[in-house]
Amino acid sequence: MRFASRRQTVASIDETEGVELIITDPEDLWHANNLIAIGDIVYAPTLRKVTTESSTGSTSTQKVRVELAVKVTDTSFDPRASELRVMGTIVNENEIAAVGQYHTISLKYSDRDIKFTIWKMQGWDSVARSQLAEAVSETANKDVVFAIVMQEGVANLCLITQSRTVVKQRIEHTIPKKRSSRKETEGGMSDFYGKVLSALLAAINFNDPYSRSGIPKQLLLASPGFVAQNFRAYMKEHAEKKGDKPLARLAKEAAVVHTSTGHVHSLNEVLKSPEAQATMRDAKFTNETSMMDSFYQKLRQDDGRAWYGVKPVAKAIREGAVGRGGGVLMVNSAFFKSMDVAERQKYVALVDKVRADGGDVRLLSSDHESGQRLDALGGIAALLTYPLHDLDEDDDDEDGAQVAGSAAGTTII
Amino acid sequence: MSRHRAVRNLDYDEVMDEFEENLEEEEENRLLMEQGVADVRDALGAEAAKVTKTQIEEALWHYYYDVDKSVTYLTTKFINPPQPKAPKPAAPKPTGKFIIPLQAMLPHELQDSLHWAEDNRDGLGGRASRLTGFRQDHVGFRVPGSSPSYPLPPVCLSTHFHDMPWGNIPKGRESILIPPVVPRCGLLGGSGAPPKMTKLQALAAARKKKAQEKTSEQEVEQTRTQMTGLSVSSTPTQKENTPLSGAFSKRLKTSSSTAQGRVPIIPTEPRSESEQSVEPITKEPEVVAEPVQVPPVKKAQPSAFAQTLFGGPTPTFTIQQDVVTLGLAPSVLEAFSKPSPDDIVLAAQAKAGKKPPAGQTKKSKLSTTNSVTSSVAELKIDDTPLPKSRNLNVLSEFEKSTQKKNASFVVVGHVDAGKSTMMGRLLLDLNVVDQRTVEKLRKEAHMIGKSSFALAWVLDQRTEERSRGVTIDIATNRFETDTTAFTILDAPGHRDFIPNMIAGASQADFAVLVVDASTGAFESGLKGQTKEHSLLIRSMGVSRIIVAVNKLDMVNWSQERFDEIKDQVSGFLSATGFQKKNIAFVPVSGLHGDNIVKRSENPAVAWYTGPTLIEELELSEPSARAMEKPLRINVAEVFRTQQSQVTVSGRVDAGSLQMGDAVLVQPATEKAFVKSLLVEDAPADWAVAGQSVVLHLSHIDPIHVRSGDIICDPNKPIPKEKTFNLKALAFDFLMPMQVDVHRGRLHAAGKITAMPALLDKVTGAVTKKNPRLVKPGQVARVRVELDDQVPLEAGQRVVLRSGGETIAAGLLE
Incomplete structure (x- = not known):
């Protein structure tokens, strides 16, 4: 994504003029999704269905290309197709639709540059500005990685980009086990590999903007046991049989990574692996993954310096415990997404306070594995500069009754 | 012109004018009426007191102010009525046409509600009139809606019913009578009791019911005897003996006999209520006589309109004629004029809701063709026959059987x-x-330089397992001793395959923990899977464990080493929660066979006098079986066999099943039938909890069954859940995090979303609410959200793992 005007920078945002942006990459739509909040005004070219009635009463409908501005009531993002739909009410006077009518602007990456403009009704706060900065700065590394996380009978084909992880496809296959003959089990496995391979080949399409020259930068095969290894062997064999050179090269360069399961959340093991680190050294998500790991590490130590959840973190920040010297506030990018204005302002104030105190603020991509882990923790977590205890001892005093109520439980487990 | 247009074009002035004209006429009429009333009163003289003014007016209105006619009418109607108050038709005219009082055609409930409506007419005029409207709609003639007390006139419906056996109205032609929504309580909300019956009604109902019960019994018996006598092969009745209807009735029988409606055919309407309510009519005598009285007249082809209204000409009519000409006794005809014994039996079955003893129902070839053809048209028929159930009482069969006790153990x-x-x-x-197989394996193993793996290859059959020398998946095998039939579940030891090990442990009654006694190996094992496996089997609910101290020959059968290992392991096991009396230690050599089946002859092991491994195994009592509970089978494997495309193996966790049973596969919620089953690899008719079974399923697509699914009783299915609460014992730090949930073969991804409380280990009381962190060894209530719906039930044991480590195990709440 880039600014439409060359003179425009994040610092020089004119609140009344709005920010005009150009979508240059499918990833930009994900950024746009984070950027556009409810209540903003978005102005973009769009198609509007117009129904005209002739004098005889017959009607005809056609789609008209217009530029409309809507006040956003909702957005929805399709990660696989990279399509952002912005729902809202029309606010600009125009020839074909009345002000106040609902309209959905669909933003999608295409060969043509798409220009759109955002006005923030509450102004560009620090969170919005840093999101914007991230969106426009990200041009250096556009490498993508394909990772297949698999186990016997299950495979997840994931596409890892700078800002997110997309599960392109999930493949499931029932594999006959030991009861049936050996031949059947092996047949089942090779059927399964065949399915995974065809899914992979469909995903790394030559027309796909993600893949340069048809081959992704890196292919990571991850599984417990020997599944990934065997799949690589299968790929090689298949490429040889077909004389498919690109596939042979892909198979040769594919890295096999050990994970504990074949579920998507094992991706963090993949991302931590030296193979992934080598490819995506400067990628944002590798830092995020290690940051989450260190957070969990500190949480295990239970020394009162790692806290998660909205209430304790807010309390810690108010006490100034997230500041200079190791204080880190981690917030999920989706955390601000669905908030109303007052709530957002409250949390933006927290972020600003951490920055003022000299702490570090990290906006984690909610669509990465690390963001998913942060999401489990309530979307917000903090590493404190000094230990604080009893942040979770809340004022709510309904304990008594419940303690008595559940005392009837038997000896457990 | 459409109705809208008509309304739009309506000329209001014109309408108003008409209205005014009417007003003038009205005035005129009023005068005439007054005059007429006076005249009638005069004519009636003294009798005039018996009639009201309204009645007179009504009569006058009807006869258009003809005083004479009105007087006659009033005299016959009110003053000297032939049948005071309730002038119902004295008797149906015996013309060979059916004349039915309208009410008799209505089912009981509707009649009741009609009575009710009549009782309440004053209060609920609107409802009553709606009811009458309802009658009109469904019977197709008009009853003056404004005066519902008007006697219901006799209706001639011969055209409607001429081709139907009495009482057996084909489904397609039955009116669908929906009882009106009646408030449950009385008018002012006082009584919740059903509408009152008059004494007479109650008496009639009781008598009817009694008669019904009696006759339905008798009829079955009668018809059966009559049927045996009836062997006319060329009668048109044979028509119904076509393969289609035969198959249909067979299917119909199985469908209700299995009591769960498990058939892939879908009857469009439930057949119990409407049938029963029609039955009483069958007792009217003239119906029976009907075919005899009617001279066989050739009927003209009904018009197209009539055909659409009443269905096309049906063969039944001619059947009746032919039956008559064949000169069969009226008693036979009587048999067919009533609901077929099949129907009666079906009705009775539906009432009882029980499986009938097989073979009790004698098939009648004479259920109405009509109903069959119309129903068949609406049915979807899967032509593979349903597996037959023997309807055994499995539990009593089990008690009678003198099988050896069953026990399964997992080797970890x-x-x-x-x-x-x-x-x-x-x-x-x-x-x-046999020795030969082992020799063959040994040769093969030697070829790839792994001759010491030969014995393991007996169980490790996959190419991969052999080439890599590790067990990957659990291997099941069976053997019998004099007292017990054992199932071995050989679990993989490698940490990557712990999901498979959990699957094995979930099927086991007890466990054999194999410990490598050689120097260094034991120590590394104790840190590794020796520890994790014993934690897992404990949390899977296995309480007895036999520790086989293996490879002791490598340390010259050193007793010191054995005792050292025994101390360490038993200390560790009792910390895990195993009771001392449930732990046994045996020094063995797996490779050479010392103390496994045969006592070691090596003098170096003379110090050990305890039981051998096999003796220890026999001492173990299998855990109690939950046979009375609803059926639950954990699907361990799904594969294809010649018997069935969908063959599943697993252990019956609870309940019992038999051949022919309908079962439900969760989470797909797909019904299937047990075509046949194997218990412990031998064909069997039934299986009970605790047995390892192989089921050949039918009527289900393979995509609906995966390993980890649960096969359950369709009447008491296991619920599917996406989130669940767990009383979990933490082995590692727990916090809101992503976890893998294991239950038997099931391996699902999920995350801990909340930890509502920390619990006391013994009492289960809440010690802290919403802890930030659960430390190892603590017990907490944990809320887990899964990515997909999974069959889960309170009381099941699940294991939570994360990053390749077991982090908690617990009991579902």
């Missing part, structure tokens, strides 16, 4: 502790596998 331990080899030795020494 650190990787390369020698689990598979030891089990291979056990099977070899018990002659389950």
